[in-house]
Amino acid sequence: MQAIKRINHNTAVCLDGSGRELIATGKGIGFGEMPHEVPLSQIQRTFYGIDPKYLAFIEEVDPEVLEFAAQLASLATQQLSYELSPNLPITLADHIQFALKRARDHMVLPMPLWREVETAHPVEFRLGEMAVAGMQKTFRVRVQRQEAAGIALSIANAAVSASPRAARAERKEEQLFDRIARIIERCMGVTIDEASFAYTRFVSHIRYLLERLESGAPFETENAELYTSLSSQYPEATVCAREVAELIGATYATELSDEEVLYLILHITRVVAKSE
16 A cells, blocks of 8 residues: 555555555554555555545544544444445544543533434434443543434434435525625635535534524523633624524524524634634
8 A cells, every 4th residue: 555645643645556545544654755655564444535625634633533433433334224424434533522522621512402313313323322332431531421412413414315305405504504604704804615624513513503493402501601701702703603693593583592602603713713
């Protein structure tokens, strides 16, 4: 196997024996001049068909988290009857790494739809529960059982095919996402790279928010007091988040709480930081 582009010390873009491009992990494979040959015995794991926009995240993700997510994605592929996106290990790694950070920081992010997710996606939810148990054992941190719902949704959203009705709903959401992106660009004076992983992460958060609004599930957290602090720290992002919240509220005939706006502020500041 030939390494052709370094991602980090232990990860590289490679070409296999058939000339197909892939991402490989293994101790030291990203070290040294490119291109260079990598013995197969040095390869820990390979990923085919990964969207290039995820390369930046792969560079920064904890290798142990990526390996954990890859094992979970492999298990999901075996357990589920539908085809999954090759990007699933990466999106799972992002979700899991963020969940671990929240757990270590004692930040509670509720999953008000978790019972609905368990009913609608029982196999995916079971995989999520297995993941939660594995996270606690592997990373030695206490993780809420409700995190299984977020993992289940990450898996379900990675389905390659969708029904015509789902496709129409997705087009409607895409129009909303476009309007939200234009609001952020105008308010924050940036140009958003909509192919970036930061924007993809933001869209995933909005999708979960929309599912909650459509179901009417309540949103209560232990982080309400953070809104005052964060709004003072990021006044421009707060004004922007409020405008986004008004657009979403008008679209879905509801009103977003300060706690929901809090998470919009967090995601907007992250998107802006990656765009500057």
